[in-house]
Amino acid sequence: PAGAPDKALAKKVTKVGVLGAGYMASQFALLFLRRLQVPVVITDLDQARVDKGVGYIHDEIQKLADKGRIGSDEANRLRALVTGTTDKADFADCDWVIEAVFEELGIKQDVFAEVEQYISPEAVLATNTSSLSVEQIGAKLKNPERLVGFHFFTPVAVMPLIEVVRTPHTDDATLSTAMVTAAKLRKNAVITADTPGFVVNRVLAKLLGEAMYAVDRGTPFSVVDEAMAPLGLPMAPSALLDLVGLKVGAHVLDTHHAAFPDRFYRSENLHELAEYGTLLEKDSKGKVKGFDKGALKIVAG
Numbered sequence: 001p002a003g004a005p006d007k008a009l010a011k012k013v014t015k016v017g018v019l020g021a022g023y024m025a026s027q028f029a030l031l032f033l034r035r036l037q038v039p040v041v042i043t044d045l046d047q048a049r050v051d052k053g054v055g056y057i058h059d060e061i062q063k064l065a066d067k068g069r070i071g072s073d074e075a076n077r078l079r080a081l082v083t084g085t086t087d088k089a090d091f092a093d094c095d096w097v098i099e100a101v102f103e104e105l106g107i108k109q110d111v112f113a114e115v116e117q118y119i120s121p122e123a124v125l126a127t128n129t130s131s132l133s134v135e136q137i138g139a140k141l142k143n144p145e146r147l148v149g150f151h152f153f154t155p156v157a158v159m160p161l162i163e164v165v166r167t168p169h170t171d172d173a174t175l176s177t178a179m180v181t182a183a184k185l186r187k188n189a190v191i192t193a194d195t196p197g198f199v200v201n202r203v204l205a206k207l208l209g210e211a212m213y214a215v216d217r218g219t220p221f222s223v224v225d226e227a228m229a230p231l232g233l234p235m236a237p238s239a240l241l242d243l244v245g246l247k248v249g250a251h252v253l254d255t256h257h258a259a260f261p262d263r264f265y266r267s268e269n270l271h272e273l274a275e276y277g278t279l280l281e282k283d284s285k286g287k288v289k290g291f292d293k294g295a296l297k298i299v300a301g
């Protein structure tokens with residue numbers, strides 16, 4: 001893809017809409033609040049999910065205040081700027097709407113098509129998809145030129161990167177808004193091609209997929225971690241899988257495998273482990289004590 005377009009084309013972001021109130025969505029909703037200091041409205045399938053997301057944001061604001069990172073005035077201001085809703089009509093005056101709903105093409109297409117009925121044709125739509133085609137996500141949009149990929153990494157507060165994904169339809173004003181918004185969030189934005197996994201997840205899917213291949217054939221996960229230690233990754237493969245979440249990790253591997261069956265490994269065991277919970281057993285302070293047993297079956301070959 002070509003380089004970043006002129007910053008002067010960027011549209012003003014005065015209200016942010018967040019579709020999805022899960023782990024990623026709540027983390028970046030907080031970042032938008034803190035760095036843009038504009039109203040943020042967050043929605044999900046039902047009130048319980050919305051409340052959980054808003055509750056997470058309130059808790060994190062409190063932690064920031066307790067650590068002295070923000071004053072009590074700012075904490076109060078941020079709390080007042082965030083609202084939860086189950087009614088997408090409340091997105092009407094958002095000029096930036098970003099989604100992090102379930103990583104399934106049909107769901108993302110429908111959720112955008114629905115919200116498009118309420119927002120201005122000028123509003124930018126951004127997707128936090130990690131492995132789906134951004135162009136396909138926009139297939140049901142009336143104005144696909146206002147859709148851009150905007151992929152965060154967890155933990156959002158500390159990971160410095162956003163992958164910005166331009167489709168063949170994305171116009172310069174949308175891309176420029178994405179780049180300027182990323183800078184306001186104090187992240188380094190790179191423009192990547194619209195190809196499964198973009199850059200980072202593609203490499204991580206390879207790494208974690210090969211780690212699972214070894215585990216599935218009888219190498220204990222503790223040995224995989226020990227073997228990888230000299231590479232100096234910021235996190236051992238097991239900790240990275242736990243951080244991303246085993247369900248999300250398994251889904252990312254599946255998506256890559258579906259796109260390139262000969263190049264990416266799909267681990268049935270990872271799905272079973274995801275049902276079971278987490279890979280790592282931790283003490284009350286979060287320190288790793290050992291590995292959960294899970295439901296590992298050794299795969300032949």
Ligand code: 3HC
Binds near residue numbers: 158243
């Ligand atoms: N949430 C918020 N902040 C966190 C955090 C979390 N979950 N975990 C750590 N932090 C903060 C700490 O508060 C600390 O901040 P401070 O210095 O201001 O106090 C800072 O991060 C450093 O933390 P620590 O000193 O405790 O820990 P480390 O130095 O070990 O760093 C790490 C922790 C930054 C998480 C590091 O281990 C790391 O970079 N890990 C790799 C993470 C990664 O690869 N993420 C990408 C996953 S893939 C993805 O998200 C894509 C998706 O589509 C699947």
